[in-house]
Amino acid sequence: MVSNPLALIAEVTHRCPLHCVYCSNPTKLATVQSELSTDEWVSVFKQSGKLGVLHAHFTGGEPLARTDLTELIAAARAAGLYTNLITSGIGLNAQRLQALIDAGLDHIQISFQDSREGPANWIAGAKSHAHKIELSREIRKHKVAFTVNLVVHRQNLDHLEEMIAFIEQLNPERVEIAHAQYYGWALENRAALLPTHKQLEKAVATVAAAEQRLAGQIRIDSVVPDYYAKYPKACMGGWGRRLMLINPSGKALPCHAAEVLPGLSFENVRERTLDWIWQESSSFRHFRGEDWMPEPCRGCERRKEDFGGCRCQAFLLAGDATVTDPACSLAPAHGLVETAVREANSGAELAEPVPATSFVQLQKLTSDLWNYRTNPE
Amino acid sequence: MAPPTDTSQPRLAPGCRWGGTEQERMILFPEGAIKLQGTGRQILERCDGQRSFADIIAELQKEFGTTDPEKIRADISMFLEQLQRKRIVDY
Numbered sequence: 001m002v003s004n005p006l007a008l009i010a011e012v013t014h015r016c017p018l019h020c021v022y023c024s025n026p027t028k029l030a031t032v033q034s035e036l037s038t039d040e041w042v043s044v045f046k047q048s049g050k051l052g053v054l055h056a057h058f059t060g061g062e063p064l065a066r067t068d069l070t071e072l073i074a075a076a077r078a079a080g081l082y083t084n085l086i087t088s089g090i091g092l093n094a095q096r097l098q099a100l101i102d103a104g105l106d107h108i109q110i111s112f113q114d115s116r117e118g119p120a121n122w123i124a125g126a127k128s129h130a131h132k133i134e135l136s137r138e139i140r141k142h143k144v145a146f147t148v149n150l151v152v153h154r155q156n157l158d159h160l161e162e163m164i165a166f167i168e169q170l171n172p173e174r175v176e177i178a179h180a181q182y183y184g185w186a187l188e189n190r191a192a193l194l195p196t197h198k199q200l201e202k203a204v205a206t207v208a209a210a211e212q213r214l215a216g217q218i219r220i221d222s223v224v225p226d227y228y229a230k231y232p233k234a235c236m237g238g239w240g241r242r243l244m245l246i247n248p249s250g251k252a253l254p255c256h257a258a259e260v261l262p263g264l265s266f267e268n269v270r271e272r273t274l275d276w277i278w279q280e281s282s283s284f285r286h287f288r289g290e291d292w293m294p295e296p297c298r299g300c301e302r303r304k305e306d307f308g309g310c311r312c313q314a315f316l317l318a319g320d321a322t323v324t325d326p327a328c329s330l331a332p333a334h335g336l337v338e339t340a341v342r343e344a345n346s347g348a349e350l351a352e353p354v355p356a357t358s359f360v361q362l363q364k365l366t367s368d369l370w371n372y373r374t375n376p377e
Numbered sequence: 378m379a380p381p382t383d384t385s386q387p388r389l390a391p392g393c394r395w396g397g398t399e400q401e402r403m404i405l406f407p408e409g410a411i412k413l414q415g416t417g418r419q420i421l422e423r424c425d426g427q428r429s430f431a432d433i434i435a436e437l438q439k440e441f442g443t444t445d446p447e448k449i450r451a452d453i454s455m456f457l458e459q460l461q462r463k464r465i466v467d468y
Contacts, residue, residue, distance in 0.1 A: 006410075054396065054403075054410050082396065082405040107392045107407040145392020145407050173390055173464040174407060216378035219464040221408070 002240070002288070004052035005278055008081070009245040009256070012041065012058060012072065015065040017090040019125030019359065019372035020113065021189045022151050022180040025061065026259055029376035034249035038068045040270065042075040044246055047274040049079030053244075056081040061248065061376075064091035070103045077104030084109065086149070089135040090128055097138055107145040109176070110136060114156050115166030122353035123155065125362055125372040136170040147174040152203065153193040155350060160203050164210045168218065175218055177207060179225035183257040187316060189370040192351065194344040200228050227337050231302055232309025232325035239287035239311060244278060252277045254284055257312035261321050287311050287321075294323055296330045378462065380454045381430040385468040387457055388426030393465050406465050420453055424466060430457075 014029040036044070045056060056076040063069055064087055076083050084107040085100065092100075100108075110132055114120035120129035139146050148167045152160060160177075167175050180186050180193045195203070204224070211220045226233045236243045236255045245253045250268045253259060259266065264286060267277045278284055286292065290303060297308040309325020317326045317336045324331035351369050356362035363372055381387060389404070396410065397403035402418055403410045413421055419440070423433045434453060438446050460466035 054405060055408075080396070082394075082410075084407060106394070106405070109407075143391045145390070147407060173392070216458075216461045219462070 002279055005048075005244045006053060006242045007055040007057060007244075008044070008048045008053045009057045009059060009243060010041070010044070010063075010072075010076075011060055011245060011247045011256075012036075012063050012069070013065050013248050014061040014376045016060055016062040016088070016373070016375065017065070017126055018062065018088050018128060019374065020151070021123060021125070021185060021370045021372055022153060022193055023185040023373040024181055024183040024256055025373065026184050026257065027188065028259075029061075029374075030248040031377050035066075036246075036248065036250045036269070038071055040250065041072050044269055044274065045072070045076040045079040045081060048076075048244075049081055051275055051278065054082055055084060057084045057086060059086040062088055062090060064089075064096075070096070070099045073100055073105050074103035077106075082106050087111070088124075088128060089132045090126070092135055094138050097135075097142070101142050101144055105144055107147065108139055109147040109149050110139070111149045111151065112163075112167065113151070115159070115163040118355065119156060119353045122355075122362075122366075125359055133170070136172075140171055145174070146170075146172040147176060148172045149176040149178060151178050151180055152195075153180040154195045154199065154344070155192065157195050157199040157203050158350070160206045161210075164206070168214065172218060175220050177220060177222035179223060181225075182227070183312060183316065185371065185373045190340065191343065191348070192370045194227060194340060195225065196345050197228070197341075200225065226309075226313075226325075226327040227341055229327060230329045232306050232313075232327040232331075234306045235310035235313070235325075238307040240278070240284040241288065241307070244274065244284075252281070252284075254287070255310075255312060257316075258283075260312055261315055263321075292322060296332075297324050300330065378458065380458050381468040383429060383431040385430040386426050386428065387424040387430060387433070387466055387468040389421075389424060390461075390464050390467045404465060406463075411465075416452075417456065420456060421460075421466075424457075424468075430454075430468065 013035055073083050083105050085105055086109045089110045112132060113123040117129045121127050148170055150163055182190050207222050239254050246269055247253055250270050251266045252269060253266055264283050266283050267281045293308050297303050309328055311321045313325050314323050315321040318333040323333055326333040326336045354365045356365055393404055393406040396405040403412045434450050438449050457466055
């Protein structure tokens with residue numbers, strides 16, 4: 001008997017008003033027509049509550065793009081789940097925020113792209129920074145938990161100290177300093193995003209100092225980027241071990257990127273119960289436990305800590321989902337990560353943010369540097 | 378970071394609340410949950426924003442009559458300090 005999932009990641013839509021170049025959504029986005037209905041999501045939350053799931057993380061795309069979000073939050077809360085909204089804040093005003101909180105929203109997490117307006121909008125491919133600041137002030141009028149999420153990478157790490165000071169005055173309980181993870185759009189744009197050794201070293205010291213200074217006031221959660229780590233991340237806390245993700249069209253996935261894996265077919269909540277998918281489906285059982293593990297994982301003491309790393313990264317980098325995550329320094333395919341890191345440290349200049357009057361113009365002006373995330377059909 | 382004082386009124390931080398079942402009570406917070414049993418549960422159930430730190434100590438000292446009162450104070454203080462660091466408790 002497998003223990004129940006602890007958290008449900010509800011990817012309620014892939015639509016998004018932002019075009020962040022580090023977006024980890026799949027490049028093949030779920031279409032608008034395929035999205036689950038309100039009732040279908042309500043059923044997912046009810047089933048989750050019964051299964052013993054504790055948290056529902058609403059994400060996307062931009063969850064606010066769903067006009068029924070308040071209803072969905074209320075349904076998740078009624079099912080006994082802790083509700084967390086991961087959002088850009090675009091589409092949220094004082095009134096809608098109030099409605100979400102009245103519906104039982106426990107926690108809101110707003111992403112910021114930078115402390116500076118120009119660079120922030122350049123990364124997001126949309127004018128969103130000023131609104132996020134305004135919204136943060138509105139959030140602090142309520143008793144909801146507030147986290148600021150900051151994705152860091154090559155283009156903004158040099159002023160991390162300034163970004164932390166900026167976040168400090170937004171007064172959240174918590175800050176997530178998240179290094180870009182190379183999936184989906186971020187992988188396509190990796191050359192422009194991967195930091196240098198020097199940047200990383202400085203960032204680690206900056207974060208440590210901020211943790212010390214802000215202890216008791218703001219909790220800082222940060223993760224070392226896995227390309228620079230000795231061992232891989234325990235992706236999703238292990239395949240089919242803690243988390244279940246439902247994508248906009250109802251596919252149940254063990255992680256955000258799993259759809260890229262060849263040879264696996266994923267069940268849909270329209271056809272199967274969550275319980276069955278979790279316990280019985282071949283996709284959730286595929287990399288669960290240790291039977292699938294290759295060497296050096298199989299004989300490695302760390303296999304119970306990192307579960308062999310990320311299956312999607314193994315496939316995306318090494319072309320084989322069954323090998324040790326190339327981010328691991330012990331992996332036979334680690335050279336692939338070393339090459340990317342070497343290139344990141346071989347002197348390419350930082351890019352200059354460019355102003356543009358439209359998204360189309362911005363895409364054209366930056367086409368040598370990166371591809372912005374686009375929207376589903 | 379300062380420890381709680383006698384007049385501090387510890388309470389759950391925004392977005393932190395009780396959940397689970399009567400047998401398995403837990404505090405839910407933004408990215409996780411902690412199961413609480415025994416003393417931890419007894420302390421946190423008294424962190425209601427009404428009772429002062431001194432009240433909480435007095436109540437628990439009564440409960441554990443035989444234990445060194447100073448040790449009880451030190452233990453509760455450290456427990457709350459750790460939870461404030463995690464932004465689960467405010468005082």
